[in-house]
Amino acid sequence: MPNSVLSLGADRPTSRHVRQNAALLSALLTEAIAFLEGQEAADLVASIRRAASDETADGESVGLDALFSGLSNGQAMFLARAFASHSMLANIGEDVAGRRRHAEADALPGDDRPRTLVDAVKRLRAAGKSEDDLARTLAAMNVVPVLTAHPTEVRRRSMVDRETEISRLMSMRTHRLPADMDAENREDLFREIALMWRTRLYRPSASR
Numbered sequence: 089m090p091n092s093v094l095s096l097g098a099d100r101p102t103s104r105h106v107r108q109n110a111a112l113l114s115a116l117l118t119e120a121i122a123f124l125e126g127q128e129a130a131d132l133v134a135s136i137r138r139a140a141s142d143e144t145a146d147g148e149s150v151g152l153d154a155l156f157s158g159l160s161n162g163q164a165m166f167l168a169r170a171f172a173s174h175s176m177l178a179n180i181g182e183d184v185a186g187r188r189r190h191a192e193a194d195a196l197p198g199d200d201r202p203r204t205l206v207d208a209v210k211r212l213r214a215a216g217k218s219e220d221d222l223a224r225t226l227a228a229m230n231v232v233p234v235l236t237a238h239p240t241e242v243r244r245r246s247m248v249d250r251e252t253e254i255s256r257l258m259s260m261r262t263h264r265l266p267a268d269m270d271a272e273n274r275e276d277l278f279r280e281i282a283l284m285w286r287t288r289l290y291r292p293s294a295s296r
Contacts, residue, residue: 114174114177
C-alpha cells in the first residue's frame, strides 16, 4: 500500500498536459517544415520518427537502420536539425506544463502537499517516521538524471528570443481559449516555430 504521508498525489494531469503540449508543438513544427522545405522533407522526418518508435525490446530498429543507411550527408544534417528542434520544443512544452502544475497547486485552498524532496522528508519525520523508514523510502525511489547542454555554449540571441516567445504563447493555452483566440494563438505559434526553423541553432564558432 502506498505511503499516504509521502504521496504527492497523482501527477497524471501534468503528464497529460506535457503530452498535449508536445503533440501541438510537434504538429506545428511538421507544418512549418512542410511549408518551408516541402512535403517530402516533412515526410522524411515523420518516417524516421515512426521508425525510431518501433524499436525492439533490445533497442534494435531494423527499419531505422535501413532508412539511415540510404541518407545523404545533407539529409542526415537536415534530420539532426529536425530532431534537435523537436527536442527543444518538447522541453518548452514540458516546462510550461510544470509551471501550470505549480500554479494550479498553489491556487488550491488547503493544498499543503510537499513540493520538494526536502519538504517530503520533513513531512515524514513530522509524521513520526523513523530514519530506517526514510532510508527504505529513499532507496525505493527512481531518480533519473537529466543531461542538459553546457551552460557556456554559445546560443544565438535570436534563437533564445524564439524560445521565449513560444513559451509565452504556450503559457496562454493553460486555460481554454475562445475559438478565435485559440486560432490566433496557434497561428502565432506557427509563425514563431517557422522563424525558429529558419534560425541557425548555434552561432558558428570562430576557426582557430
